[in-house]
Amino acid sequence: MSDRAAYRRYPSRRIPPVPIEFVDQFLEGGYRRIERIYGGRNDLVRKWMEMAGGEHVLKAMRRARLSEIRRKS
Numbered sequence: 001m002s003d004r005a006a007y008r009r010y011p012s013r014r015i016p017p018v019p020i021e022f023v024d025q026f027l028e029g030g031y032r033r034i035e036r037i038y039g040g041r042n043d044l045v046r047k048w049m050e051m052a053g054g055e056h057v058l059k060a061m062r063r064a065r066l067s068e069i070r071r072k073s
Contacts, residue, residue, distance in 0.1 A: 018048045
């Protein structure tokens, strides 16, 4: 099952809750991966980022994860 097939779009105009694996997916592949998996509009992805801790926090966590991976290899 692809990542896209696992996510179902929210049927109303309300902001859907942040997907459970959103932060992990962001840390693995950044903004482009989020766009590819969830196919959400830019404004929705930005709102999810704010709801998950903010863009600066997520980017700092991603930098830390990438530097950890680089140190191990």
